[in-house]
Amino acid sequence: MKKLLTLTVTICTWLAIYSQNTYVFLGSFNRDKTTEGIYVYQLDPNSGNLSKITTVKNILNPSYLTVSPNGKYIFACTESKTKNAGSVSSFEFKPEDKALVYINSQKSGGENPVYLTVHKNGKWLVNGNYTEGSVSVYPISENGTIQPFVQSFQFTEGSIHPERQDRSHIHSTVFSPDFDYLFLPDLGADKIRTYHFDSGKTEPLQAAEKPFTPTPLGSGPRHFTFHPNGKFAYCIDELTGTVDVYTYKNGQLNSIQRINTHSEKYKDNFESSDIHISPDGQYLYASNRGSENNIAIFSIHDDGKLETVGYQSTKGKHPRVFAIDPTGNFLIATNAVSGDVVVFKRNFKTGLLKKVGKKLKIKNVSCVQIKKY
Incomplete structure (x- = not known):
């Protein structure tokens, strides 16, 4: 009887896992609306291989993507790096039809949109514009x-x-874990700007008690993330190749550590870019472009501080954005200059990475997001 029960539980677990599909959304600098700009793939949970589902044309430079909390909509920074232009665009993802359908676009409110995020209620979209140094907030309709x-x-x-x-x-x-605050790393001003976010108001961005946290001069804060426990925050600095570690509470950051993302043999030409934490909160990953083209791996101590574990080549040039799948099994890196997408298997115990699956060739690929359905 016990063996039968064990077999039943195993089968149910297997069905639960394999009845779910994990999709990978890839953005790019396609430079030409007549060519493919957004790509959708399905991730094989065993091999790490990626199978093409669909692509989207007639959209220019969809350089950064984000997925709505319910997975139904994909939002993109569009017309990035186009002079005196910039927009944000919406698409509906229909996995049953293997389709990504364009909905609409709006002006970005500034030149060169580079990053956007959605509130947990799915009703607000926030976009950051790099070149003109601005932030814009949009309501999202139910459709x-x-x-x-x-x-x-x-x-x-x-x-x-x-x-x-x-x-x-x-x-x-980047929203705080409770979505009550919004953080805006400002590479040009060496500040992490902070706003209170009241989703019930028609103009949700409100002045915060502490309007910004300064970073070291010349550091160039770029991307930002919170620990799953909500007690710590981490900012990667593009210009100095460092990660700043903070304790976090009620919209305020307190610096506790600064650590290099680069190995000792690299002394300059830093172009650190993206930063993410494994779902279990045990490891932090940070990408380096420039002459390194790798991902720095750190273990996270109980006090939030980091310790360097090692480095993993991304098998290409200029790893602009990477992502970790919801299970924590895989890390997917996009190499913008060499134009390829590489899947790595994560070792849960050591945090180290190992390349798996087949490398994808996508010209000027610039962003990846992963969502389980």
Whole structure:
């Protein structure tokens, strides 16, 4: 009887796992609306191979993507790196039809949109514009339509780097774990800007008690993430190749550590880019472009501080964005310059990565998001 019960539980577990599908959404700088810009693949939970589901044309430079909490809608930064332009666009994902269907677009409120995020209630979209250093907030209708922005804040001050910090450059827009605050790493001003977010108001961005957290001069804060326990936050600095570690509480950050993302043999030419934490909260990963083209791996101690574990080549050039799947089994990196997508298997005990599956060739691939359905 016990063997039969065990077999039944095993079968039920197997069915639960394999009745779910994991989809991978890839954005790119396609430079030409007549060519494919967004790609959708399905991730094999055994081999790590990616199988093409569909692609989208007639959209220019969908360089960064985000997925709605219910997985029904995909939002993209579009017309990125096009002079005097920029937009955000919405698509409906229909897995049963293997289709990604365009819904609408709105002006980004600034030149060169680079990052967007959706509130947990699915009713608000927030976009960061790099070149003009601004943030825009949009209501989202129930059918996934993006409404015109209701708020747009422009920032102007820069910092000490003569070429990269002549003015403000918002590089990401990240909600706090409770979605009551919004954090905006400003690469140009060496600040992590903070706003209170009241989703019940028609203009949800409100001044925070502490409007920003300064980062070291010349650091260039880029991407930002929270630990699953909500007690710690981590910011990757593009210009100095470092990760800043903070304790977090009620919209306020307190610095506790700064650690290099690069190995000792690399002394300059830092271009650190993306940062993510494994779902179990045990390991942090940070990507380095420039001459390194790798992912730095850190273990996370109970006090939130980091310890370097090692480095993994991304098997390509310029790993702009990477993502970890919801199970924590796989990490997928996008190499923008070499134009390829590489899947790595994560070792849960050591945090180390091993390449699996087949490398995809996608010209100017720039972003990846992963969602289980």
